[in-house]
Amino acid sequence: MPALIEIDRLTKRFGGFTAVDDVSFTVARGEVLGFLGPNGAGKSTTMKMLAGFMTPSAGTARICGEDVVDRPVAAKRNLGYLPEGAPTYPEMTVSAFLSFVARVRGFHGSEAADRVAHAMRLTMLEGVRLQPVETLSKGFKRRVGLAQSLLHDPPVLVLDEPTDGLDPNQKHEVRRLIGQMAPHKAIIISTHILEEVSVLCTRAIIIARGRVLADATPADLARRGPSLEAVFRALTLPKDAA
Amino acid sequence: MRPALTIARRELAGYFATPVACVFIVIFLVMSGALTFTLGNFFGRGTADLQPFFGFVPWLFLFLVPALTMRLWAEERRLGTIELLLTLPLTQGQAVLGKFLAAWAFCAIALALTFPLVLTVNYLGEPDNGVILTGYLGCLLVAGAYLAVGAAISALTKNQVIAFVLAVAVCFLFAAAGSPVVTEFLSVRLPLLAEIARGLSVTERLGGFARGVVALRDLVFFASFIGFWLFANAVAVDHRKAD
Numbered sequence: 001m002p003a004l005i006e007i008d009r010l011t012k013r014f015g016g017f018t019a020v021d022d023v024s025f026t027v028a029r030g031e032v033l034g035f036l037g038p039n040g041a042g043k044s045t046t047m048k049m050l051a052g053f054m055t056p057s058a059g060t061a062r063i064c065g066e067d068v069v070d071r072p073v074a075a076k077r078n079l080g081y082l083p084e085g086a087p088t089y090p091e092m093t094v095s096a097f098l099s100f101v102a103r104v105r106g107f108h109g110s111e112a113a114d115r116v117a118h119a120m121r122l123t124m125l126e127g128v129r130l131q132p133v134e135t136l137s138k139g140f141k142r143r144v145g146l147a148q149s150l151l152h153d154p155p156v157l158v159l160d161e162p163t164d165g166l167d168p169n170q171k172h173e174v175r176r177l178i179g180q181m182a183p184h185k186a187i188i189i190s191t192h193i194l195e196e197v198s199v200l201c202t203r204a205i206i207i208a209r210g211r212v213l214a215d216a217t218p219a220d221l222a223r224r225g226p227s228l229e230a231v232f233r234a235l236t237l238p239k240d241a242a
Numbered sequence: 243m244r245p246a247l248t249i250a251r252r253e254l255a256g257y258f259a260t261p262v263a264c265v266f267i268v269i270f271l272v273m274s275g276a277l278t279f280t281l282g283n284f285f286g287r288g289t290a291d292l293q294p295f296f297g298f299v300p301w302l303f304l305f306l307v308p309a310l311t312m313r314l315w316a317e318e319r320r321l322g323t324i325e326l327l328l329t330l331p332l333t334q335g336q337a338v339l340g341k342f343l344a345a346w347a348f349c350a351i352a353l354a355l356t357f358p359l360v361l362t363v364n365y366l367g368e369p370d371n372g373v374i375l376t377g378y379l380g381c382l383l384v385a386g387a388y389l390a391v392g393a394a395i396s397a398l399t400k401n402q403v404i405a406f407v408l409a410v411a412v413c414f415l416f417a418a419a420g421s422p423v424v425t426e427f428l429s430v431r432l433p434l435l436a437e438i439a440r441g442l443s444v445t446e447r448l449g450g451f452a453r454g455v456v457a458l459r460d461l462v463f464f465a466s467f468i469g470f471w472l473f474a475n476a477v478a479v480d481h482r483k484a485d
Binding site: 048051052053054072073074076077079081083084085087088089090091092096100101103104105106145148 | 244245248249251252255256259260321322323325326328329330331332333483
Protein backbone atom coordinates (compact mmCIF):
# COMPACT_ATOMS: atom_id res chain seq x y z
CA MET A 1 0.00 0.00 0.00
CA PRO A 2 1.48 3.42 -0.93
CA ALA A 3 2.21 5.71 1.99
CA LEU A 4 -0.03 8.79 2.17
CA ILE A 5 2.40 10.62 4.43
CA GLU A 6 6.11 10.48 3.74
CA ILE A 7 8.49 12.36 5.99
CA ASP A 8 11.91 12.41 4.46
CA ARG A 9 14.96 13.40 6.54
CA LEU A 10 13.10 16.39 7.93
CA THR A 11 15.25 18.83 9.89
CA LYS A 12 14.50 22.17 11.53
CA ARG A 13 17.13 24.37 13.10
CA PHE A 14 16.48 27.58 15.04
CA GLY A 15 19.83 29.34 15.13
CA GLY A 16 22.17 26.83 16.74
CA PHE A 17 19.35 24.74 18.21
CA THR A 18 18.12 21.71 16.28
CA ALA A 19 14.45 21.20 17.08
CA VAL A 20 13.89 18.35 14.63
CA ASP A 21 16.88 16.30 13.63
CA ASP A 22 16.78 14.16 10.49
CA VAL A 23 13.38 12.58 11.11
CA SER A 24 12.06 10.08 8.55
CA PHE A 25 8.97 7.91 8.61
CA THR A 26 5.92 7.06 6.52
CA VAL A 27 2.27 6.55 7.38
CA ALA A 28 0.03 4.41 5.18
CA ARG A 29 -3.74 4.41 4.74
CA GLY A 30 -5.42 2.75 7.68
CA GLU A 31 -2.70 3.66 10.15
CA VAL A 32 -3.22 5.88 13.18
CA LEU A 33 0.17 7.08 14.31
CA GLY A 34 0.54 8.32 17.88
CA PHE A 35 3.24 10.95 18.10
CA LEU A 36 4.64 10.96 21.61
CA GLY A 37 7.28 12.94 23.36
CA PRO A 38 7.94 15.34 26.22
CA ASN A 39 7.19 19.05 25.75
CA GLY A 40 9.73 20.64 23.44
CA ALA A 41 10.64 17.32 21.83
CA GLY A 42 9.84 18.57 18.32
CA LYS A 43 6.36 17.07 17.87
CA SER A 44 4.58 20.31 16.98
CA THR A 45 7.51 21.52 14.88
CA THR A 46 7.39 18.30 12.83
CA MET A 47 3.64 18.64 12.38
CA LYS A 48 3.94 22.31 11.40
CA MET A 49 6.46 21.40 8.73
CA LEU A 50 4.25 18.57 7.49
CA ALA A 51 1.30 20.99 7.28
CA GLY A 52 3.39 23.44 5.23
CA PHE A 53 3.32 26.15 7.89
CA MET A 54 7.00 26.00 8.79
CA THR A 55 9.67 25.71 6.12
CA PRO A 56 12.10 22.85 6.84
CA SER A 57 15.82 23.66 7.17
CA ALA A 58 16.54 20.40 5.33
CA GLY A 59 14.60 17.42 4.05
CA THR A 60 10.97 17.47 3.02
CA ALA A 61 7.59 15.81 3.48
CA ARG A 62 5.04 14.54 0.99
CA ILE A 63 1.28 14.26 1.40
CA CYS A 64 -0.32 11.88 -1.12
CA GLY A 65 2.87 12.20 -3.15
CA GLU A 66 2.74 16.04 -3.26
CA ASP A 67 5.80 17.77 -1.85
CA VAL A 68 4.84 20.25 0.90
CA VAL A 69 7.73 22.58 -0.01
CA ASP A 70 7.50 22.49 -3.82
CA ARG A 71 3.75 22.05 -4.28
CA PRO A 72 2.25 23.41 -1.05
CA VAL A 73 -1.27 24.13 -2.32
CA ALA A 74 -1.71 20.66 -3.84
CA ALA A 75 -0.36 19.04 -0.65
CA LYS A 76 -2.67 21.12 1.59
CA ARG A 77 -5.75 20.07 -0.42
CA ASN A 78 -5.28 16.51 0.79
CA LEU A 79 -4.61 17.50 4.36
CA GLY A 80 -6.85 18.16 7.34
CA TYR A 81 -4.83 19.92 10.02
CA LEU A 82 -5.70 20.81 13.59
CA PRO A 83 -3.05 23.25 14.84
CA GLU A 84 -1.95 23.17 18.47
CA GLY A 85 -4.52 25.00 20.60
CA ALA A 86 -7.17 24.79 17.83
CA PRO A 87 -7.08 28.49 16.83
CA THR A 88 -10.26 29.99 15.34
CA TYR A 89 -11.51 33.51 14.64
CA PRO A 90 -13.20 34.46 17.93
CA GLU A 91 -15.87 36.84 16.57
CA MET A 92 -17.23 34.37 13.99
CA THR A 93 -20.08 32.00 14.68
CA VAL A 94 -19.38 28.29 14.40
CA SER A 95 -21.32 27.94 11.17
CA ALA A 96 -19.85 31.13 9.63
CA PHE A 97 -16.35 29.93 10.45
CA LEU A 98 -16.93 26.49 8.95
CA SER A 99 -18.57 27.99 5.86
CA PHE A 100 -15.54 30.22 5.41
CA VAL A 101 -13.21 27.20 5.53
CA ALA A 102 -15.49 25.34 3.11
CA ARG A 103 -15.38 28.21 0.61
CA VAL A 104 -11.60 28.52 0.82
CA ARG A 105 -11.44 24.79 0.17
CA GLY A 106 -13.41 25.33 -3.02
CA PHE A 107 -16.91 24.18 -2.00
CA HIS A 108 -19.80 26.43 -2.94
CA GLY A 109 -23.56 26.62 -2.63
CA SER A 110 -25.41 23.57 -1.39
CA GLU A 111 -22.30 21.40 -1.36
CA ALA A 112 -20.59 23.77 1.07
CA ALA A 113 -23.72 23.78 3.26
CA ASP A 114 -23.84 19.96 3.22
CA ARG A 115 -20.16 19.70 4.13
CA VAL A 116 -20.56 22.13 7.03
CA ALA A 117 -23.65 20.33 8.30
CA HIS A 118 -21.91 16.97 8.06
CA ALA A 119 -18.79 18.21 9.88
CA MET A 120 -20.95 19.74 12.63
CA ARG A 121 -22.85 16.46 12.98
CA LEU A 122 -19.63 14.45 13.29
CA THR A 123 -18.27 16.74 15.99
CA MET A 124 -21.65 17.35 17.66
CA LEU A 125 -21.63 21.11 17.19
CA GLU A 126 -25.21 21.56 15.94
CA GLY A 127 -26.37 22.95 19.27
CA VAL A 128 -23.94 25.88 19.14
CA ARG A 129 -23.90 26.58 15.42
CA LEU A 130 -24.97 30.23 15.76
CA GLN A 131 -22.79 31.07 18.76
CA PRO A 132 -19.61 33.12 18.32
CA VAL A 133 -16.59 30.91 18.89
CA GLU A 134 -15.29 33.18 21.67
CA THR A 135 -18.31 32.36 23.83
CA LEU A 136 -17.67 28.61 23.69
CA SER A 137 -15.90 26.42 26.24
CA LYS A 138 -12.48 24.96 25.56
CA GLY A 139 -13.93 21.60 24.59
CA PHE A 140 -16.28 23.13 22.03
CA LYS A 141 -13.47 25.26 20.56
CA ARG A 142 -11.38 22.13 20.14
CA ARG A 143 -14.27 20.46 18.33
CA VAL A 144 -14.69 23.48 16.04
CA GLY A 145 -11.03 23.05 15.10
CA LEU A 146 -11.62 19.36 14.54
CA ALA A 147 -14.71 20.04 12.40
CA GLN A 148 -12.67 22.44 10.27
CA SER A 149 -10.05 19.74 9.65
CA LEU A 150 -12.64 17.08 8.68
CA LEU A 151 -14.77 19.27 6.44
CA HIS A 152 -13.30 18.17 3.12
CA ASP A 153 -12.96 14.49 4.11
CA PRO A 154 -9.18 14.55 3.55
CA PRO A 155 -7.14 11.37 3.05
CA VAL A 156 -4.55 12.69 5.53
CA LEU A 157 -5.31 14.03 9.00
CA VAL A 158 -2.73 15.68 11.23
CA LEU A 159 -4.12 16.50 14.65
CA ASP A 160 -2.01 18.27 17.26
CA GLU A 161 -3.42 17.28 20.66
CA PRO A 162 -7.02 16.73 19.51
CA THR A 163 -8.32 15.73 22.95
CA ASP A 164 -6.56 18.39 25.03
CA GLY A 165 -9.08 20.25 27.20
CA LEU A 166 -11.96 17.85 26.55
CA ASP A 167 -13.88 16.18 29.36
CA PRO A 168 -13.82 12.36 29.55
CA ASN A 169 -17.05 11.99 27.57
CA GLN A 170 -15.87 14.28 24.81
CA LYS A 171 -12.51 12.52 24.74
CA HIS A 172 -14.34 9.26 24.27
CA GLU A 173 -16.41 10.71 21.42
CA VAL A 174 -13.38 12.15 19.63
CA ARG A 175 -11.53 8.85 19.96
CA ARG A 176 -14.54 7.01 18.59
CA LEU A 177 -14.69 9.44 15.67
CA ILE A 178 -11.00 9.01 14.89
CA GLY A 179 -11.37 5.22 15.17
CA GLN A 180 -14.30 5.32 12.75
CA MET A 181 -12.35 7.27 10.13
CA ALA A 182 -9.12 5.33 10.62
CA PRO A 183 -9.58 2.62 7.94
CA HIS A 184 -9.87 5.20 5.14
CA LYS A 185 -7.19 7.68 6.14
CA ALA A 186 -3.64 8.15 7.28
CA ILE A 187 -3.81 9.90 10.65
CA ILE A 188 -1.14 11.38 12.90
CA ILE A 189 -2.13 12.54 16.36
CA SER A 190 0.16 14.00 18.97
CA THR A 191 -0.77 13.50 22.57
CA HIS A 192 0.52 13.42 26.12
CA ILE A 193 -1.98 10.80 27.17
CA LEU A 194 -0.33 7.41 26.92
CA GLU A 195 -3.49 5.37 27.43
CA GLU A 196 -4.97 7.15 24.42
CA VAL A 197 -2.17 5.67 22.33
CA SER A 198 -2.92 2.14 23.51
CA VAL A 199 -6.62 2.56 22.76
CA LEU A 200 -6.47 4.46 19.51
CA CYS A 201 -3.20 4.09 17.67
CA THR A 202 -1.96 1.27 15.49
CA ARG A 203 1.57 2.58 15.81
CA ALA A 204 3.52 4.89 18.11
CA ILE A 205 6.58 7.01 17.56
CA ILE A 206 8.44 8.40 20.55
CA ILE A 207 10.45 11.51 19.85
CA ALA A 208 12.74 13.47 22.17
CA ARG A 209 15.33 16.18 21.52
CA GLY A 210 14.27 16.15 17.86
CA ARG A 211 15.10 12.49 17.22
CA VAL A 212 12.94 9.41 16.76
CA LEU A 213 13.72 7.07 19.66
CA ALA A 214 11.16 4.34 19.08
CA ASP A 215 8.75 3.35 16.31
CA ALA A 216 6.58 0.33 17.06
CA THR A 217 3.03 -0.74 17.85
CA PRO A 218 1.84 0.40 21.30
CA ALA A 219 1.68 -3.25 22.40
CA ASP A 220 5.29 -3.89 21.36
CA LEU A 221 6.41 -0.73 23.16
CA ALA A 222 4.59 -1.69 26.32
CA ARG A 223 6.29 -5.13 26.31
CA ARG A 224 9.73 -3.47 26.62
CA GLY A 225 9.07 -2.54 30.25
CA PRO A 226 6.58 -2.83 33.06
CA SER A 227 4.24 -0.33 31.37
CA LEU A 228 4.03 2.06 28.42
CA GLU A 229 4.66 4.92 30.83
CA ALA A 230 7.83 3.32 32.18
CA VAL A 231 9.09 2.74 28.64
CA PHE A 232 8.29 6.35 27.73
CA ARG A 233 10.20 7.62 30.77
CA ALA A 234 13.19 5.37 30.16
CA LEU A 235 13.42 6.52 26.54
CA THR A 236 12.84 10.23 26.93
CA LEU A 237 14.53 11.17 30.21
CA PRO A 238 18.21 12.06 29.87
CA LYS A 239 20.36 9.05 30.80
CA ASP A 240 21.70 10.39 34.12
CA ALA A 241 18.24 11.40 35.37
CA ALA A 242 16.69 8.05 34.49
CA MET B 243 -8.59 34.97 -7.21
CA ARG B 244 -11.55 33.16 -5.69
CA PRO B 245 -9.81 32.22 -2.42
CA ALA B 246 -8.61 35.84 -2.11
CA LEU B 247 -12.20 37.08 -2.42
CA THR B 248 -13.38 34.53 0.15
CA ILE B 249 -10.76 35.85 2.57
CA ALA B 250 -11.69 39.43 1.76
CA ARG B 251 -15.34 38.69 2.56
CA ARG B 252 -14.45 37.15 5.91
CA GLU B 253 -12.15 40.02 6.82
CA LEU B 254 -14.69 42.67 5.87
CA ALA B 255 -17.37 40.93 7.93
CA GLY B 256 -14.80 40.82 10.76
CA TYR B 257 -14.47 44.62 10.74
CA PHE B 258 -18.19 45.02 11.22
CA ALA B 259 -18.42 42.27 13.86
CA THR B 260 -16.07 44.26 16.10
CA PRO B 261 -16.18 47.95 17.19
CA VAL B 262 -13.27 48.65 14.80
CA ALA B 263 -15.58 49.58 11.93
CA CYS B 264 -17.79 51.86 13.98
CA VAL B 265 -14.92 53.74 15.66
CA PHE B 266 -12.99 54.15 12.42
CA ILE B 267 -15.92 55.39 10.38
CA VAL B 268 -17.27 57.76 13.03
CA ILE B 269 -13.86 59.32 13.73
CA PHE B 270 -13.14 59.63 10.03
CA LEU B 271 -16.48 61.29 9.28
CA VAL B 272 -16.32 63.67 12.23
CA MET B 273 -12.72 64.69 11.58
CA SER B 274 -13.05 65.06 7.81
CA GLY B 275 -16.25 67.09 8.19
CA ALA B 276 -14.91 69.26 10.99
CA LEU B 277 -11.62 69.99 9.23
CA THR B 278 -13.34 70.80 5.94
CA PHE B 279 -15.73 73.30 7.51
CA THR B 280 -13.33 74.94 10.01
CA LEU B 281 -9.72 74.89 8.84
CA GLY B 282 -10.81 74.33 5.24
CA ASN B 283 -13.10 77.37 5.35
CA PHE B 284 -15.67 75.53 3.24
CA PHE B 285 -18.29 78.32 3.27
CA GLY B 286 -15.94 81.29 3.20
CA ARG B 287 -14.04 80.28 0.08
CA GLY B 288 -17.00 81.00 -2.13
CA THR B 289 -16.19 78.12 -4.50
CA ALA B 290 -18.46 75.14 -5.04
CA ASP B 291 -15.92 72.32 -4.82
CA LEU B 292 -14.42 69.86 -2.33
CA GLN B 293 -10.77 70.98 -2.53
CA PRO B 294 -10.41 71.49 1.26
CA PHE B 295 -11.85 68.00 1.88
CA PHE B 296 -9.46 66.33 -0.57
CA GLY B 297 -6.61 68.27 1.04
CA PHE B 298 -7.31 66.87 4.50
CA VAL B 299 -8.15 63.26 3.61
CA PRO B 300 -4.54 62.06 3.05
CA TRP B 301 -3.48 63.48 6.43
CA LEU B 302 -6.43 61.85 8.19
CA PHE B 303 -5.70 58.55 6.48
CA LEU B 304 -2.10 58.91 7.61
CA PHE B 305 -3.22 58.07 11.16
CA LEU B 306 -6.40 56.12 10.57
CA VAL B 307 -5.17 53.68 7.94
CA PRO B 308 -2.20 52.40 10.01
CA ALA B 309 -4.68 51.90 12.88
CA LEU B 310 -6.59 49.63 10.51
CA THR B 311 -3.57 47.74 9.20
CA MET B 312 -1.63 47.31 12.45
CA ARG B 313 -3.75 44.33 13.41
CA LEU B 314 -3.96 42.71 9.96
CA TRP B 315 -1.19 40.17 10.50
CA ALA B 316 -0.24 40.90 14.10
CA GLU B 317 -3.70 39.81 15.24
CA GLU B 318 -3.49 36.57 13.25
CA ARG B 319 -0.21 35.81 14.97
CA ARG B 320 -1.57 36.63 18.41
CA LEU B 321 -4.61 34.39 17.96
CA GLY B 322 -2.58 31.67 16.22
CA THR B 323 -5.07 31.74 13.33
CA ILE B 324 -2.21 32.48 10.95
CA GLU B 325 -1.36 28.78 11.28
CA LEU B 326 -4.89 27.87 10.28
CA LEU B 327 -5.04 30.39 7.43
CA LEU B 328 -1.70 29.40 5.90
CA THR B 329 -2.37 25.66 6.09
CA LEU B 330 -5.52 26.07 3.99
CA PRO B 331 -4.97 25.37 0.30
CA LEU B 332 -4.11 28.90 -0.83
CA THR B 333 -0.94 30.79 -1.62
CA GLN B 334 0.54 33.51 0.58
CA GLY B 335 -0.17 35.94 -2.26
CA GLN B 336 -3.89 35.13 -2.15
CA ALA B 337 -4.01 35.63 1.61
CA VAL B 338 -2.17 38.97 1.32
CA LEU B 339 -4.42 40.14 -1.51
CA GLY B 340 -7.58 39.09 0.33
CA LYS B 341 -6.67 41.04 3.45
CA PHE B 342 -5.68 44.08 1.42
CA LEU B 343 -8.88 44.06 -0.64
CA ALA B 344 -11.03 43.85 2.49
CA ALA B 345 -9.26 46.80 4.10
CA TRP B 346 -9.48 48.76 0.87
CA ALA B 347 -13.18 48.05 0.48
CA PHE B 348 -13.61 49.21 4.05
CA CYS B 349 -11.87 52.52 3.27
CA ALA B 350 -14.09 52.86 0.21
CA ILE B 351 -17.15 52.48 2.45
CA ALA B 352 -15.81 55.15 4.82
CA LEU B 353 -15.18 57.50 1.89
CA ALA B 354 -18.60 56.79 0.38
CA LEU B 355 -20.21 57.79 3.68
CA THR B 356 -18.92 61.35 3.22
CA PHE B 357 -21.58 61.72 0.51
CA PRO B 358 -23.45 64.45 2.48
CA LEU B 359 -20.56 66.77 1.57
CA VAL B 360 -21.25 66.14 -2.10
CA LEU B 361 -24.96 66.78 -1.57
CA THR B 362 -24.19 69.99 0.35
CA VAL B 363 -21.93 71.41 -2.30
CA ASN B 364 -24.46 70.51 -5.01
CA TYR B 365 -27.22 72.21 -3.02
CA LEU B 366 -25.17 75.38 -2.51
CA GLY B 367 -23.76 75.77 -5.99
CA GLU B 368 -23.00 74.05 -9.24
CA PRO B 369 -19.78 72.12 -8.72
CA ASP B 370 -18.05 70.06 -11.39
CA ASN B 371 -19.11 66.60 -10.24
CA GLY B 372 -16.57 64.97 -12.55
CA VAL B 373 -13.77 66.66 -10.59
CA ILE B 374 -15.34 65.52 -7.32
CA LEU B 375 -15.46 61.96 -8.64
CA THR B 376 -11.78 61.96 -9.65
CA GLY B 377 -10.94 63.50 -6.27
CA TYR B 378 -12.63 60.58 -4.55
CA LEU B 379 -10.77 58.18 -6.85
CA GLY B 380 -7.49 59.83 -5.81
CA CYS B 381 -8.40 59.52 -2.11
CA LEU B 382 -9.16 55.85 -2.60
CA LEU B 383 -5.79 55.31 -4.28
CA VAL B 384 -4.01 57.12 -1.44
CA ALA B 385 -5.83 54.86 1.04
CA GLY B 386 -4.71 51.84 -0.99
CA ALA B 387 -1.11 53.04 -0.96
CA TYR B 388 -1.11 53.56 2.83
CA LEU B 389 -2.87 50.23 3.36
CA ALA B 390 -0.28 48.36 1.32
CA VAL B 391 2.54 49.96 3.35
CA GLY B 392 0.81 49.31 6.68
CA ALA B 393 -0.08 45.70 5.87
CA ALA B 394 3.50 44.87 4.87
CA ILE B 395 4.83 46.38 8.11
CA SER B 396 2.21 44.51 10.13
CA ALA B 397 3.53 41.24 8.69
CA LEU B 398 6.99 42.02 10.06
CA THR B 399 6.11 42.34 13.73
CA LYS B 400 3.98 40.67 16.36
CA ASN B 401 3.63 43.96 18.22
CA GLN B 402 0.72 46.12 17.13
CA VAL B 403 2.14 49.35 18.60
CA ILE B 404 5.35 48.93 16.62
CA ALA B 405 3.33 48.14 13.50
CA PHE B 406 1.27 51.31 13.96
CA VAL B 407 4.17 53.69 14.66
CA LEU B 408 6.33 52.35 11.85
CA ALA B 409 3.45 52.46 9.37
CA VAL B 410 2.66 56.08 10.27
CA ALA B 411 6.34 56.98 9.91
CA VAL B 412 6.73 55.34 6.49
CA CYS B 413 3.41 56.70 5.20
CA PHE B 414 4.42 60.15 6.47
CA LEU B 415 7.56 59.99 4.33
CA PHE B 416 5.46 59.42 1.22
CA ALA B 417 2.87 62.01 2.25
CA ALA B 418 5.33 64.77 3.20
CA ALA B 419 7.70 64.20 0.28
CA GLY B 420 5.59 66.49 -1.91
CA SER B 421 4.86 69.18 0.68
CA PRO B 422 6.32 72.65 0.00
CA VAL B 423 8.50 72.48 3.14
CA VAL B 424 10.36 69.44 1.85
CA THR B 425 10.51 70.29 -1.85
CA GLU B 426 11.58 73.91 -1.29
CA PHE B 427 14.29 72.83 1.11
CA LEU B 428 15.54 70.17 -1.29
CA SER B 429 15.31 72.26 -4.46
CA VAL B 430 17.74 74.79 -2.94
CA ARG B 431 20.26 72.17 -1.82
CA LEU B 432 19.66 69.09 -4.00
CA PRO B 433 17.44 69.86 -7.01
CA LEU B 434 17.61 66.27 -8.25
CA LEU B 435 16.34 64.88 -4.94
CA ALA B 436 13.51 67.40 -4.95
CA GLU B 437 12.28 65.96 -8.23
CA ILE B 438 12.49 62.40 -6.87
CA ALA B 439 10.72 63.40 -3.65
CA ARG B 440 7.92 65.00 -5.62
CA GLY B 441 7.68 61.93 -7.83
CA LEU B 442 7.29 59.61 -4.83
CA SER B 443 4.78 61.77 -3.01
CA VAL B 444 1.24 60.42 -2.77
CA THR B 445 -0.18 63.83 -1.81
CA GLU B 446 1.36 65.41 -4.92
CA ARG B 447 -0.33 62.73 -7.04
CA LEU B 448 -3.62 63.24 -5.23
CA GLY B 449 -3.44 66.95 -6.12
CA GLY B 450 -3.79 66.01 -9.79
CA PHE B 451 -6.85 63.85 -9.15
CA ALA B 452 -8.42 66.59 -7.00
CA ARG B 453 -8.09 69.01 -9.92
CA GLY B 454 -9.87 66.50 -12.14
CA VAL B 455 -6.83 65.16 -13.97
CA VAL B 456 -6.59 61.38 -14.23
CA ALA B 457 -3.10 60.90 -15.67
CA LEU B 458 -1.96 57.47 -16.77
CA ARG B 459 1.40 57.95 -15.06
CA ASP B 460 -0.34 58.61 -11.73
CA LEU B 461 -2.41 55.45 -12.12
CA VAL B 462 0.75 53.51 -12.99
CA PHE B 463 2.46 55.03 -9.96
CA PHE B 464 -0.27 53.91 -7.54
CA ALA B 465 -0.57 50.47 -9.15
CA SER B 466 3.16 49.81 -8.92
CA PHE B 467 3.41 51.36 -5.44
CA ILE B 468 0.63 49.10 -4.13
CA GLY B 469 1.97 46.11 -6.08
CA PHE B 470 5.45 46.56 -4.64
CA TRP B 471 4.25 46.72 -1.03
CA LEU B 472 1.90 43.75 -1.49
CA PHE B 473 4.79 41.75 -2.88
CA ALA B 474 6.93 42.78 0.11
CA ASN B 475 4.01 41.74 2.31
CA ALA B 476 3.85 38.25 0.76
CA VAL B 477 7.61 37.83 1.17
CA ALA B 478 7.43 38.97 4.79
CA VAL B 479 4.57 36.58 5.55
CA ASP B 480 6.41 33.70 3.92
CA HIS B 481 9.62 34.32 5.85
CA ARG B 482 8.17 35.17 9.23
CA LYS B 483 4.98 33.12 9.28
CA ALA B 484 6.10 30.65 11.93
CA ASP B 485 8.08 33.05 14.15
